[in-house]
Structures are given as C-alpha cells and as structure tokens.
Amino acid sequence: MPDSPRECKVKNTELSAVVVDSTLSSVSSDEGGENDQLRQLNVTRDSDVGVNRLSRVSSQFLPPEGSRTVRVPLGNYDLRYSYLSQRGYYPEALDKPNQDSFCIHTPFGTNPDDHFFGVFDGHGEFGAQCSQFVKRRLCENLLRNSRFQADPIEACHAAFLLTNSQLHADSLLDDTMSGTTAITILVRGRTIYVANTGDSRAVIAERRGKEVVAVDLSIDQTPFRNDELERVKNCGARVMTMDQIEGLKNPDVQCWSTEEDDDGDPPRLWVQNGMYPGTAFTRSIGDSIAESIGVVATPEIFVMELTPHHPFFVIASDGVFEFLSSQSVVDMVRSCSVTFCYSDSLYSDCRLLQFFLLLSCIVLIMYILFMLI
Numbered sequence: 001m002p003d004s005p006r007e008c009k010v011k012n013t014e015l016s017a018v019v020v021d022s023t024l025s026s027v028s029s030d031e032g033g034e035n036d037q038l039r040q041l042n043v044t045r046d047s048d049v050g051v052n053r054l055s056r057v058s059s060q061f062l063p064p065e066g067s068r069t070v071r072v073p074l075g076n077y078d079l080r081y082s083y084l085s086q087r088g089y090y091p092e093a094l095d096k097p098n099q100d101s102f103c104i105h106t107p108f109g110t111n112p113d114d115h116f117f118g119v120f121d122g123h124g125e126f127g128a129q130c131s132q133f134v135k136r137r138l139c140e141n142l143l144r145n146s147r148f149q150a151d152p153i154e155a156c157h158a159a160f161l162l163t164n165s166q167l168h169a170d171s172l173l174d175d176t177m178s179g180t181t182a183i184t185i186l187v188r189g190r191t192i193y194v195a196n197t198g199d200s201r202a203v204i205a206e207r208r209g210k211e212v213v214a215v216d217l218s219i220d221q222t223p224f225r226n227d228e229l230e231r232v233k234n235c236g237a238r239v240m241t242m243d244q245i246e247g248l249k250n251p252d253v254q255c256w257s258t259e260e261d262d263d264g265d266p267p268r269l270w271v272q273n274g275m276y277p278g279t280a281f282t283r284s285i286g287d288s289i290a291e292s293i294g295v296v297a298t299p300e301i302f303v304m305e306l307t308p309h310h311p312f313f314v315i316a317s318d319g320v321f322e323f324l325s326s327q328s329v330v331d332m333v334r335s336c337s338v339t340f341c342y343s344d345s346l347y348s349d350c351r352l353l354q355f356f357l358l359l360s361c362i363v364l365i366m367y368i369l370f371m372l373i
Contacts, residue, residue, distance in 0.1 A: 075189040099131055134285050138160065157299060185202055185217075205313065217302055217304065224267065
C-alpha cells in the first residue's frame with residue numbers, strides 16, 4: 001500500500017469502548033428523566049423515518065450524465081458520486097451471478113449532513129443473498145442505534161456485530177460456508193467514518209504539491225497481516241496456501257511474503273482436521289464455520305477529516321485491488337472524465353472502466369467539491 005491510515009485518527013473497536021457519563025445535569029432528576037424520554041422519542045422517530053426511507057431511496061439510479069451531486073451543508077461542499085457494478089467473466093461458469101452489492105443513501109436517515117456508502121462482496125454458495133441481507137440490515141441497524149448521532153464509531157461497531165448475529169439466526173439463509181465482506185463510509189459534514197470487515201478497500205486521493213497520492217482508508221484483513229495471522233492462529237486456524245494443502249510445498253514453512261508479491265496462491269484459513277473453509281480473509285460477516293477459527297465480524301474503524309486537498313475517494317471490492325494498487329486506481333480515476341457518462345466514447349477513453357469490465361467488482365467514486373473554505 002502506498003500509504004497507510006496512520007495520519008488519521010484510528011480506533012480498532014475490537015479493543016476499545018466508549019463510556020458516556022450522563023450524571024452531570026443542571027436539571028432535577030425528574031426533569032432530567034422527562035428530557036431523556038423526549039430525546040429518546042425524537043431519536044426513535046427520526047430513525048424510523050430514516051429506515052422507512054431506505055426502502056424507497058432512488059440514489060442508486062444515476063441520471064443520464066452518469067453521476068449525482070448532493071450538498072453537505074455542515075461541510076459547505078458538494079459531494080458528487082458515481083458507481084460501477086460488474087460481474088466478472090468466468091469461462092467455466094457463464095451463469096455465475098454477481099455476488100457483490102452496494103448501497104448509496106444520500107442523505108442517510110433524516111440528517112442532510114449524513115451520507116452513507118457501502119460495498120459488500122459476497123462469497124460462498126449463498127454469497128449473493130448474504131451480501132443483499134447485510135447491505136439492508138446493516139443500514140437499518142445503524143440508523144436504529146441510539147448512539148448513532150452521539151458516537152458513530154460505537155454505533156458502527158454495534159451495527160456490524162448485530163448484523164452478523166442476525167445473519168446467523170436467519171432460518172432461510174445458510175451462512176455456514178457463505179458470507180460477505182463489508183466496507184462502508186459514513187460522511188458526516190467534513191468527517192468520514194470508514195468501517196471495514198474483510199478485504200475490500202477504501203482509498204482517498206490527497207494532493208501533495210503537484211502530486212496526487214493515494215492514502216488507504218482501510219487495511220485489508222488477510223493472513224498477509226502479521227497481527228491478523230497471529231490472531232486467527234490463536235483461535236485455532238491452520239493457515240496455509242493451496243500448494244501447502246495439496247502437498248506441493250512444505251506445510252510447516254511459511255511460503256508467502258507480502259500481498260503485493262502474491263503469486264495467485266494466497267494463504268488461507270482451514271480448520272485443524274479438514275480442508276475447509278479456505279477463506280483468504282480473516283474477517284467477514286456470516287461464515288459461521290470460519291468464525292470458529294477466528295474469522296470475526298468486528299470492523300476496524302478509521303476517522304478522517306476532509307480538506308480541499310482531498311478531491312475524491314474510492315470504495316471497491318477486492319476484484320479491483322487484487323490486480324491494481326491503490327495508487328494505480330487513484331491515477332486511473334484522475335485520468336477519467338469526472339462526469340462518468342456511460343457513453344461509448346467514454347468507455348473507449350477511460351482505461352479504468354475498460355479494465356473493470358473484466359473483473360467481478362463494484363466501484364463507488366465520490367468527488368468532493370469544496371465551494372467555500
């Protein structure tokens with residue numbers, strides 16, 4: 001990765017908690033109780049309105065010019081976004097569905113300063129159903145969380161875990177060997193909250209002098225990361241490549257180096273006495289069998305303040321970043337027309353869209369247009 005989110009405020013919610021002291025008040029206990037009840041009623045009412053709006057939102061249908069622009073009053077800027085969802089080409093499975101899904105909610109709930117974007121990369125036999133389930137339930141759970149306005153980090157953490165529990169409990173959907181990764185960005189004014197579970201990625205472009213540099217807003221959660229590797233091993237996972245599993249390489253010697261040097265045979269997670277589940281990621285939503293060996297739904301959350309030096313950010317599934325570096329994606333987006341008209345001429349001119357047509361991926365691109373600083 002060209003850059004890491006070390007410059008951002010980082011909070012891994014797996015190891016942290018937020019406590020709010022509500023005892024300091026200038027009103028009597030009775031008045032405080034009444035005010036608390038009124039506030040809770042308002043929160044509940046707003047969340048219900050927001051959840052109802054999710055089912056009839058039309059933001060995922062772009063106008064003919066290929067992008068849509070929304071105003072962010074608190075940040076005093078315009079946010080323009082576009083997207084592309086493309087099924088990959090599988091010669092041996094021409095009817096394989098696109099298991100990826102995405103969500104765009106502008107605004108998110110009833111607050112015009114809140115906007116929400118997410119990419120969900122399903123996998124396994126029921127991966128398509130899992131990604132659809134998660135994209136719907138995660139948004140509902142986040143809006144209904146009583147801490148959403150006061151502490152979006154805590155709310156995102158809780159929403160991911162609740163959605164995972166709901167997927168496990170759903171009697172109509174088998175997630176024993178299926179699930180989805182999830183990466184979301186909540187835009188609130190000039191602050192963005194990036195929550196990631198899995199190996200999809202968010203990257204933001206940052207102007208540094210005459211250069212535009214890619215800064216990763218998430219870190220892929222795979223066995224290539226030493227911290228994730230040790231965590232799943234401590235939970236009982238065997239971590240080996242397919243060559244090691246099949247006896248072509250020594251199973252007792254680590255044979256991989258970095259994700260950038262991956263030769264197409266990444267390290268995968270296996271139960272101790274079986275050749276499953278074989279996941280190449282260490283976190284996901286669903287995957288109840290993999291959960292027994294450390295594949296958790298706990299998101300890593302990064303917080304960053306937007307400035308005029310950030311022209312756009314991109315969220316995409318690993319169908320993109322498995323083949324392209326973050327810097328390559330940023331360079332490609334810069335070279336494309338910002339209108340993203342889906343015309344024949346733009347397809348022929350835009351290397352980014354041409355390349356993505358070959359992949360199973362989803363790409364969301366947001367342009368940040370500051371009008372007044």
